[in-house]
Amino acid sequence: MADYHFVYKDVDGASTQWDDIQRKLGNLPEKAPAFKPPAYTPEQDESSAPKDQAWFDKKTEDELEDLEDDKDLDDDRFLEQYRKKRLSELREAAKVRRYGTVTPISGSDFVREVTQASAEDWVVVCLYKDSVAECGLLLGCLEELASRYPATKFVKIISTDCIPNYPDCNLPTLLVYHHGAVKGTHVGLKSFGRRCTPESVALLLCQSEPVLNDGKGGDDDSSREAVMAGVRKQFIERVVRDHENKDNDDGGYSSD
Numbered sequence: 001m002a003d004y005h006f007v008y009k010d011v012d013g014a015s016t017q018w019d020d021i022q023r024k025l026g027n028l029p030e031k032a033p034a035f036k037p038p039a040y041t042p043e044q045d046e047s048s049a050p051k052d053q054a055w056f057d058k059k060t061e062d063e064l065e066d067l068e069d070d071k072d073l074d075d076d077r078f079l080e081q082y083r084k085k086r087l088s089e090l091r092e093a094a095k096v097r098r099y100g101t102v103t104p105i106s107g108s109d110f111v112r113e114v115t116q117a118s119a120e121d122w123v124v125v126c127l128y129k130d131s132v133a134e135c136g137l138l139l140g141c142l143e144e145l146a147s148r149y150p151a152t153k154f155v156k157i158i159s160t161d162c163i164p165n166y167p168d169c170n171l172p173t174l175l176v177y178h179h180g181a182v183k184g185t186h187v188g189l190k191s192f193g194r195r196c197t198p199e200s201v202a203l204l205l206c207q208s209e210p211v212l213n214d215g216k217g218g219d220d221d222s223s224r225e226a227v228m229a230g231v232r233k234q235f236i237e238r239v240v241r242d243h244e245n246k247d248n249d250d251g252g253y254s255s256d
Helices: 017-024 053-057 061-069 077-095 108-119 133-148 199-207 219-252
Strands: 102-104 123-128 153-158 172-177 180-188
Touching: 077 123, 102 133, 108 153, 108 172, 123 133, 133 153, 133 199, 153 219
Parallel strands: 102 153, 123 153
Antiparallel strands: 123 172, 172 180
């Protein structure tokens, strides 16, 4: 007589005792775990979120201004004071002009981008031509300085677009503007010493005026001194690094 085995499934789809035996013997795959839906977490209403320092730190200037009439803040002096403090910090940060790159301009842009812009900020203008190799070296230094000192404006303009018939032998030339007037003129790479580096350019620009500005505040004298101290440190570090690289290169050769 044939041996018949019946497998019954309950209403939840769970296996019978027979299935469990078969799994132990390796005749059936392991049973999939029972499905459990994730616990429901109601989304927090923005209006019911706790108002603390972290909550204020996420707000924009406009959002902080809109909270001026918030009734909840009227009853909490600390939170209202903190709101005003954050609003003041955001407004101060917005005052800092940030450029960060060397911007190309044309002759028709000069008055707006240089003369007028220098009413508030220091503007460094590089006269250049792509055909003059020395210009590329100086522009590389200016790009690095522009990123370090984003509150100083750096622009570049083809020399003859700025000054008709300007001789190539004078390139590159730097013009420094402030309050609508030329405050400094530096002609050729020889102006920056034996080697043209970001540090040598920075030292020359800040020799007598606080041309470079990182936007971190302070009066002109303290800002200039801070920049000069930082540049001197970077200059020494570059000299040491170059010297070490030279020693490593010399040590790479051996005589037979």
